[in-house]
Amino acid sequence: MSAPIASDAVPKARFDLIPLLLIAAVALAALPLVGSATSWATLTLAGLAMGLIIFVIASGLTLVFGLMDVLNFGHGVFIALGAFVATTVMGAMGGFVASPSLGANLVAVGVAALTGMVAAAALGLVFERVLVRPVYGMHLKQILITMGGMIIGEELIKLVWGAQMIPLQPPESLRGALLLGDVAIEKFRLLAVAIGLVVFAALLWLLNRTKLGLLIRAGVQDREMVESLGYRIRRLFVAVFVAGSALAGLGGVLWGLYQQSVMPQIGAQVNTLLFIVIIIGGLGSTLGCFAGALLVGLMANYCGFIAPKAALFSNIGLMVAVLLWRPQGLYPVSQR
Amino acid sequence: MSPPLLRLEGVHTHIGAYHILHGVDLDVPEGEVTMLLGRNGAGKTTTLRTVMGLWRASAGRVLLEQRPIQALPTPEIARADIAYVPENMGIFGALTVRENLLLAARRARSLDELDTARLEWLFGLFPALRKFWLYPAGKLSGGQKQMLAIARAMVEPRRLLLIDEPTKGLAPAIINKLIESLQEIKRGRDGMRATVLLVEQNFMVARALGDRVAVMDDGRVVHAGRMAELAGDEALQQRLLGLSLAAHQ
Numbered sequence: 001m002s003a004p005i006a007s008d009a010v011p012k013a014r015f016d017l018i019p020l021l022l023i024a025a026v027a028l029a030a031l032p033l034v035g036s037a038t039s040w041a042t043l044t045l046a047g048l049a050m051g052l053i054i055f056v057i058a059s060g061l062t063l064v065f066g067l068m069d070v071l072n073f074g075h076g077v078f079i080a081l082g083a084f085v086a087t088t089v090m091g092a093m094g095g096f097v098a099s100p101s102l103g104a105n106l107v108a109v110g111v112a113a114l115t116g117m118v119a120a121a122a123l124g125l126v127f128e129r130v131l132v133r134p135v136y137g138m139h140l141k142q143i144l145i146t147m148g149g150m151i152i153g154e155e156l157i158k159l160v161w162g163a164q165m166i167p168l169q170p171p172e173s174l175r176g177a178l179l180l181g182d183v184a185i186e187k188f189r190l191l192a193v194a195i196g197l198v199v200f201a202a203l204l205w206l207l208n209r210t211k212l213g214l215l216i217r218a219g220v221q222d223r224e225m226v227e228s229l230g231y232r233i234r235r236l237f238v239a240v241f242v243a244g245s246a247l248a249g250l251g252g253v254l255w256g257l258y259q260q261s262v263m264p265q266i267g268a269q270v271n272t273l274l275f276i277v278i279i280i281g282g283l284g285s286t287l288g289c290f291a292g293a294l295l296v297g298l299m300a301n302y303c304g305f306i307a308p309k310a311a312l313f314s315n316i317g318l319m320v321a322v323l324l325w326r327p328q329g330l331y332p333v334s335q336r
Numbered sequence: 337m338s339p340p341l342l343r344l345e346g347v348h349t350h351i352g353a354y355h356i357l358h359g360v361d362l363d364v365p366e367g368e369v370t371m372l373l374g375r376n377g378a379g380k381t382t383t384l385r386t387v388m389g390l391w392r393a394s395a396g397r398v399l400l401e402q403r404p405i406q407a408l409p410t411p412e413i414a415r416a417d418i419a420y421v422p423e424n425m426g427i428f429g430a431l432t433v434r435e436n437l438l439l440a441a442r443r444a445r446s447l448d449e450l451d452t453a454r455l456e457w458l459f460g461l462f463p464a465l466r467k468f469w470l471y472p473a474g475k476l477s478g479g480q481k482q483m484l485a486i487a488r489a490m491v492e493p494r495r496l497l498l499i500d501e502p503t504k505g506l507a508p509a510i511i512n513k514l515i516e517s518l519q520e521i522k523r524g525r526d527g528m529r530a531t532v533l534l535v536e537q538n539f540m541v542a543r544a545l546g547d548r549v550a551v552m553d554d555g556r557v558v559h560a561g562r563m564a565e566l567a568g569d570e571a572l573q574q575r576l577l578g579l580s581l582a583a584h585q
Binding site: 013211214215217218221222224225226227228229230231232233333 | 388390409410411414415420422426428429430431435438439440442445446471472475488
């Protein structure tokens, strides 16, 4: 059936572009402060790569909070697991990693990413069943039990991989930088940007073009009403939790390759950034998570260059500024 | 006489430490509109939510076609073809009108799979839905949201509609339109008709729509019968509801 729009139909509501323009504004504002156009371009790409990796990790977290009001402070354990699995997989695929062929290198990264995602998804399934399900609706207990889960997860990772930092070099042809004029663009960051954009596009398609996505968006707004329409939201939540864990695993692989090393505390280190991103974006909002992650990535890189001592506070400052401007975040999820 | 479509037998409901329903007995006959009246806090909304499984009955039985449903989870109750329009309308504000309706049509994966005749019938009842088809539902007026909420409940055939105070907060002109639409649903053609249990504070609306009436007080049904009887008995209205219809005319 075609859309039954009458001739006097009211047009679609206008899309709110301001948060996306803010990202461009922050980037442009940094240009005179950085001073050099080549340094600015390098920092911008690094910031976008970092932001998109954070988006991949945080997208599941924001949906989990939006759908079931669950504060999962243990999300970092999926990142760490994904990254450590990548060290094992890429170690076992030494021939592919060391090969000068880009195809072989991408196969190595692809297999590491898929294995990391599967491992993180499996852990997510257990995590939801054992730790999260008994504390639905109890925020304080959720925080305590999921943090406890992350500590246990880290200790288990130490048992398997040891407590020391493990190097995780990108494969041969993804090391180093491409030179575009005077601008150095690290090859792996380009790959991270591409993967982040693919994940973003896939999530937008899922959320906006499928019935499953419609259910997720509705569930974020009003769980009870979704159940009253005959949908089993618990099953949907488990599926989203597992998918979010898998994305965190993928993000862990990318983050490990971005940092070129992995340590058991990798998840805990990123956790604070994740919560800043989902709060800035608007809890439960995928588009907000995307915008928030890019802002955080850019801000961290620009501040690290312009005022390294301020870099520690830059994202907190960003969160405060955004919340003063839009207390519900950049793209708030409307409640009925 | 055939058994009612919905029957509540001695239903008790607790919300936390509060005992809200104290043994509700209620019959909702098939094909009729049963009005649930009573003062604020009498237990009307709790009764609807208990039928939907949103609050659990702590004792008693809820029977749909003689089958107990009080222990079923809410989605299973909804899948028994019971639709619920809550007091706050339960509209998904960030979704468009189109998406709200598509979501309520469990059997349809896309717009193409919606029943066109049924959709046209709903557009006939609520023309604003066609006009605001691609508009975020959260930006509709209160009356339009209520119409969307009712249309959403009717987008696929349902055996029973539970509607909680649909006229609350609406302007008189909008209330009249809503009454006309609900009367059309009551008269409805084959397949468009549904049995309705409707909570209402406005006795004029109740009289215009109801075939039967149940009056609640203090968590119990204190009167049940034909609406015509209550409408014609001023003393009974005064005793049960603290008002008389004549005073409202």
